[in-house]
Structures are given as structure tokens and as C-alpha cells.
Amino acid sequence: MSEPSVQDVADWWATAVSRVEPDVIELRGRPIQELIGTTSFVGVIWLLLRGAPPTPGQQRLLEAALVSSVDHGPHAPSIAIARMAVTCGIGINGAIASGVNTLGDVHGGAGEQCMEMLAEVGRRAAGGTGIDDAAAAVVAGWRDHVRYLPGFGHRFHSVDPRREPLLSLVRESVAAGVVDGAYLRAAEAVERNLATGRSRPVPINVDGLTAVVYGELGFPPPLARGLFVLSRSVGILAHAWEEAGQGRRNKGPIPPSILPTYGGPS
């Protein structure tokens, strides 16, 4: 191994996201002073992740997807955890981190997994299989190894209230030529498959619809989770802040007057 140099150290932290030097901050090659006041927050989210700004049609879709996942109430572990954490004497950053940390494969991964599933349907369809046959084959394959199909059905909602507005928006965007519709068609085909011959359909949910949006916009699947984190952080912050205003200390999950059932040796 040759002697290490200062250049090796600089290279160890090489990045194309931003240039930060004395009196210079550039994001993806653009001076930050040209972005402030001219570019929206969501425009900069897109710029940092993709390297260039979005078109207005792309931005509109991204705004809608980010809006749709901000909050799902205190039953969501990410929300409850942040509320509890903020009563424990840590900063609001720590409370947000505690909530965000739980957006793992189960709590935050459905969008990412659904994108992969829909991409698989799309690849089969592109290979000449009819879209409904492609969906049937992919659903059958996933059923073999997962308990819940990611992006479809909801334990709270019979039909997710976010389904209709997101679906309309994507359909409009396809009609306007903003996106090409491959993920939309795949999702619709899976939804049809899950309604066939069943007493109770399993409609696409918010994770599935944001997967459609992110897929249509060309984001890779792991960024579906990354974008969900940005979105849910808003609800986490709002709930943590509300809780902080109530002055509780060390808030547990249930009122202190209820003792957890003890199931151990006596």
C-alpha cells in the first residue's frame, strides 16, 4: 500500500451533490444564492436528488405525493414514538430522529417494495405479455413469499381516502404527456387482479399510489422510502411539537393507572 496523501483524504469525501468552499455554496453546480427565492423547496428536493430541476408537471406530481403521506395519526409508531420522545428531555431533532428511525422495511418500506413489484409487472408487459396476465403472474409470485402485498389494502381504510385524488392526478399527468403511464397501468392491473372473484376488493393504498408517482417520475425504489421519510417528518414534527406544548414528562404508551399484563413467573 502506498503512502496516504491529503488528496486521498479529500477524495474519501468526494461528492457531486454540493460544493462548499469559503464563500461558495453550490448545489448540483448551481450557486445557492440563485436558488433562494426563485426555487421552491420541492424543486430543490428534486434538484439535489436528480441533478437538475423538475418540469412544472413533474413538480406537481412530487408535491402531491409528498403531501399525501405527512401524517397518519398517533397509531403510527413513527408519530407515537416522536410524541413520547419529546417528553423525555431531548431536543426536537432527537424526537424527529426517533420517529424517522422506525420507518423501516415494514413501516416505511411498502412504497419501495411496491415500486419493485410494479416494475416487474411492467417488464413482463414490455416483453409482450398482456398487462393483466403480467399482473396475475407477478402477484402470484409475490404471494409466495410475502404476507401482505405492498401498496394494496389497508388495515384501517376499506378504500384509502388518498387513492382517488392521487389516481386522478397521475391519469391527468399521463394524458398530458408528463409521464408515460407504465407504473399506473401496472398498478391498475394489480388492483383488477385483486378484485377478481373476491368478496372484498383490495384497492391500491397510499404506498402503492406514491410508488406509482415516484416510479412514473423516474426515482429508483430506495428513494421512495427516502421521500416518504421527508414527507412523514412533517407530521412527526407537528405531533412532537403539539405534545411538547402539553408539558407531560416521560409519557408512556398508556395511562400510568393501567398496569401491563404480567405473563412471567410468579
Add this chain to the structure above:
Amino acid sequence: MSEPSVQDVADWWATAVSRVEPDVIELRGRPIQELIGTTSFVGVIWLLLRGAPPTPGQQRLLEAALVSSVDHGPHAPSIAIARMAVTCGIGINGAIASGVNTLGDVHGGAGEQCMEMLAEVGRRAAGGTGIDDAAAAVVAGWRDHVRYLPGFGHRFHSVDPRREPLLSLVRESVAAGVVDGAYLRAAEAVERNLATGRSRPVPINVDGLTAVVYGELGFPPPLARGLFVLSRSVGILAHAWEEAGQGRRNKGPIPPSILPTYGGPS
């Protein structure tokens, strides 16, 4: 203590942020299906934190402040930590959480602290003291107990490149009657104070200017940190994602060929 009831349990998690019931999601009283596609992401950030939507002038200021703090390169611990974390085999949510978690009093608290300092200047000025005398008194008071005045000066930049565009925007907003200018006047007075009789001025930095924006917009100081978290999460995500694409495993802070200096017993 009376017997606990199911109602006590429901009340333990009472919230005014959102209502989530079967087939219903409302944010601050608004059905989410009416927000998706019609309201921007930043509009929903404001709605969740404040209870009602922003005016266009308010939203423009909030967009600009959120844009300005997204990234400051791998020298920022929040960015470096997320890049290192994502090489350790945790999800992108965990990497973001690791970065966000470090936005504490020192790394993420300057905006919050600066808002408190500027509010103090404003209260003195509102009490009849001239704004420059108020600033001088407050600066002297803070100097007694802090090493660095929050929101002023920068270890990298002689003048923070984000100063000019944010300052212009706030001045325009005051001129247009969007905000009243009390935080702006306080910040300008502190900046003047820090330039007087010094060989090297200590201009207001991005934390100070976002403190001005958040103060003008009526956010309480702890939300300056909360909003900074939302902003910086974007850069954290972009850097973590770039790092993930490079395939390193267990990335340490310096190249493995350089051994940390050992200063212990031999």
C-alpha cells in the same frame, strides 16, 4: 385514583393535528383528498404546524428559508454521519435518523437561539429603547454566557452566500406588508453592533437569517430547529443516497491507511 377507562386511553393520545378514522384522514380539519393536488408540500408544512394555510407571501418566505439550509457538504456532521451510516447495512431511514439526531443545540440550535436573542432586542426596542442601544445591551448580555453569538459569523465563510438573497427577500416582504420587520430590524442592529470598531465584521449567517424569517412569520423558536431539521433532511438524503451508490462497506471517517494518533499508555 378512580378506575381507568377506555376513554382515558383515547384521551391519552388526544390530538388536534389530524383525525384518522376508517376511511377518513383529516389534517387540521381538512380532508386530505382536498389537499392532494391543490396544496403544495410547503403549504401543508405550514398547515400542520399552524392550523391554517399560509398566504402566498408567507409561503414564499418559508420556501426560501427551507431551501437555504438543505446542505452544507460533508464537513457538516449531520451529512458525514448519514453517509457513514448508510454503508453499515441499515435502511435509508436509519441513515437519515442518524444525521438528524445530531442537529442538537450546537449543530442545529443556532436559529432557535438567535430567534430568542432577536426577540429580546425587539422587546427592548418596543419598550422605548433605541434599536441600536437595545442590540448593544442584548449582545453584551449574551456575550457573558456564550462563546459564539448564535446566527452571526461563520467558520467557513467571511460572508455567508445565503445572506444577500435572504436579506433581500425579507426586506421585500416587509415593504409589501407581508411581515412587519421587527426581527429584521433587530438582526440589522445586531449586525451593525458587531461591525462597529472591529477590524473584521461578523455578518449575519444563514442561521440568523432563517431565524429572522421564522420570527417574522410568527413561528416560536423551537420550530426554527424543527424547520431546519426538515430542510437539512433533504441534503442528508441526497448525500446518503450518493454514498449508497458507491458501494463502500463500513465507511470510516478517514481512509483506512491512516491510523489515528494514539495518545494513551504504552
Add this chain to the structure above:
Amino acid sequence: MSEPSVQDVADWWATAVSRVEPDVIELRGRPIQELIGTTSFVGVIWLLLRGAPPTPGQQRLLEAALVSSVDHGPHAPSIAIARMAVTCGIGINGAIASGVNTLGDVHGGAGEQCMEMLAEVGRRAAGGTGIDDAAAAVVAGWRDHVRYLPGFGHRFHSVDPRREPLLSLVRESVAAGVVDGAYLRAAEAVERNLATGRSRPVPINVDGLTAVVYGELGFPPPLARGLFVLSRSVGILAHAWEEAGQGRRNKGPIPPSILPTYGGPS
């Protein structure tokens, strides 16, 4: 500023805790192969934090303090959060981190704060004030700025069941000359002060008693929190692991059949 060198980089990460070089691992100057199998885990905790091994009497006290805080059931936010987190599809390391993260000033800081309070009593007593007068003065001073005196009283227990065994152990250790007893005397004086003229005494609790132990052993106050983290991590792990075995997904704080009370606009 002179040119940076590779030596500057090595120095940036200088440490006296451990030397790690190819085929060498030393902890505080001791080859790790000499520690494995000969030194207990608690002995190594002491070694790493203090630079040299404990005496058997010191180790016995540290073992007891670490044992006493391992768990306080699912009402403790640290425990509940870890249980919820592990159902969200993150690794057990992430679940433990989520719990540990909440051991902040309120949830994990009482021991640290109590050490500072008792040290203050000790300093006054060392200056010639009688111990009871010293305790009275310090208690009165703290009462002015805190709602709960750290280390005394408990919301669950009238007398903390960990009080008696820890107190006996410290008294024995003083009698045996292992420690000098200054923290013990200060704590007893505060306890007497809080029993005087009251219908209900406010006995010292586990945080107060571990503060006594850590103080007697010469640890600085912030390490009281650090050691509490090591201790509570054990209960956090045990609970996270039990929860993982139950197969829940996205466990919220209350059963899904109970809706949080909604207090917002309708």
C-alpha cells in the same frame, strides 16, 4: 493557515482509549488478548472509562448500580419505544438506538443532576456548614428552579424497592473503606430534609442511589447518564427481543380498535 498534512488527519482522530493497528488491539494500553477471559465485562467498562482496572470493592458497587436500572417495564418510554420500533422492520440495533435516544435530561438525566446536587451539599459541608444545614440550603436553592428534585420520590413507588439494597451496599462499602461516604451523607441529609414536617416523606429513589454510587466511585456526573444508558440497554434489548417474537407489525401505542380523541376543527 498552513497546508494540512496527513499527520493533521491522524491527529484529528487522536485517542487514548484504544490503539488499533494491524494485528494489535490495546484498550488503555492493555493488549485485548490479556483481558479476554481474565477480566469481567464490568471490569472492562471501568477500565475504558477510567484508564485502569477497578478494585474488587469498586467493581462490586458498579455491578450493583448497573443491575439496578436495567428495566422499569413498558411504561418507561425507552422500553415501549424499543418494543414498537422492532415491529417496524428495523434491526435490533435500530430498536435499541431508538430507546436509548430517549434517555434525555428528563428520562435519563436524574442521576446526573442528583450527583451535581449532592456534590453541592458536599462542598458546603466541606466548607464547615453542618450537613443538614447544607442539605436544607441546597434543597431550597434547587426548589427555586426545578419542579422535581432529581433522585428523590417516585411516581410509581412510595418507597423504591431498590433503595434498601443499594443503601446497605454503600454503607457497607463506606464501613470497609472502599469509598469515603461524602455522597452517601449528602443523600441521607437531603432525605432527612424531605421527611421533616411532611405528612409524606420523599425517599431517595434509584436515580439518587446510583448517583451516590457513581459519585462515591469518582465518576463525573455526565457518566452517571452514560452508565445508566449501558444498564437500561439491557432491559431495552430484552423487551425488544420479546416483542420481536410476537410477530406484530407496526405496533402502535394502543390497540387499533381505540381511536385517539380528536380535539381539532371539524
Add this chain to the structure above:
Amino acid sequence: MSEPSVQDVADWWATAVSRVEPDVIELRGRPIQELIGTTSFVGVIWLLLRGAPPTPGQQRLLEAALVSSVDHGPHAPSIAIARMAVTCGIGINGAIASGVNTLGDVHGGAGEQCMEMLAEVGRRAAGGTGIDDAAAAVVAGWRDHVRYLPGFGHRFHSVDPRREPLLSLVRESVAAGVVDGAYLRAAEAVERNLATGRSRPVPINVDGLTAVVYGELGFPPPLARGLFVLSRSVGILAHAWEEAGQGRRNKGPIPPSILPTYGGPS
């Protein structure tokens, strides 16, 4: 769905780890006052995870495994991150959490994965295959889907200095009948396999040897990671505390005088 009851809420948090009621704390059915002063910290770790206390021979092995992983210097992301985090104005709990959070599949999962691999060798051998043939088959199978065989080889050490003492200890324990040796034999067979016909052997490392210990002791694989977290938390704490004493603010990964290489658009 029937009406929820307070009993459902108590059951939602049911646990067999501990009973905490007014004036009562029991761990796995044992009053905590009987454990304090009589049981070592490692004894209580075992008790909480396994439900009953260890024998002295079991405890000795567990102590050794916990000692062996406490620290690997600032090149380890878990250590570096905690050191950086503590300079950002968060509590020591938050710094530890930031470090622990990164002990994911890559940084903290090798022990767990190695246990699974060795168990597979053991099952084949138990089925009648010779141990070396079993190891060869399993190694070949794992090679197909992983880049690095978990628990073998080390990027820093040609022979891990923790190999010899841990190996001796396990061999002694097998000879003494404390454990049966199935994991040891599997690990030795894999090591032989990796030395055959190679210019450079790939000896078992600390993750592999702790996997052997935890496997011999009957812990399930995910607890290998959980126990590694408890162990590494000690080094994380010691390093964070050392760093805190140096007074840096917002410590980045490299000295501020070295700018990261910029690789983006200009």
C-alpha cells in the same frame, strides 16, 4: 369487532420480562432487591434474556465475548459517529444512540450471520456428513450469494488478536462440559476449508468467535447482534466521553482545512 376494554389495553403491553407495580419490581419473577448486590451485571443480562440465571461456566464465556467487542477504534463508524455526535450539542445518550444505530447488517450483523452459517454446518454434520464436507458445502453455498464470508478474515488484521484467547476459552469450556462444542467444530472446519490450497488463510475473526460463543451458549442468532450492541456501547461511551472532554464543536470527519473533492457540474 367487539368493544375494546381496559384489559385489552393492559394485554397490548403484556410482558414476561418484568413486573413493575407500586413498590414492586421483579425481573423474570425475581424481586430486584434480591438481585442487587448478589448478582453481577452479566448475570442479569443473561437472566433477562434467558429467563433464569447462568451457571458460572456459562457466565465466564459470556463475560469474555462481551469484553472482546467493546472497541475497535475511530475507524469503526459506530465509534466515529458517536464522537462526532457528542460535539453537536446532544446528550451522551443521543451520541450513544447515533453510534448504536449504525450496527446494522454490515457493521453489526456478521456475528448473527456467522451463527446461521455455523448452524447450517452443524445440521449437515448432525445428518451424517463429515464435518469438513459439511463445511465445504456450506461455504460454497454462501459464496454464491455473499461477497465476504461472515466471521472470517479481517480487513485490518492478518490474524485477529482476539482469536487465540476466545478459541482457548471455548475449547476449555467444551473440555469441561460447559458447552457441547458443535459451533466450535463447525467454525474450525470452516477455517480449515478456508486455509486449504490458498496462499493466504482466512482465519476466524472476533465476529466468528463470538458467534461460536453465543451459539454454544444457546442464544438465537439475532441476539448475537443484540449482545454485540451491549458490548460495543461501552467503547462508544468511552470514546464519546473522551471527545466531549476536548471541547470541539460540530466535529466533521476531516480537518476543516481539507476540502472534500468536488465531482459535480461546474
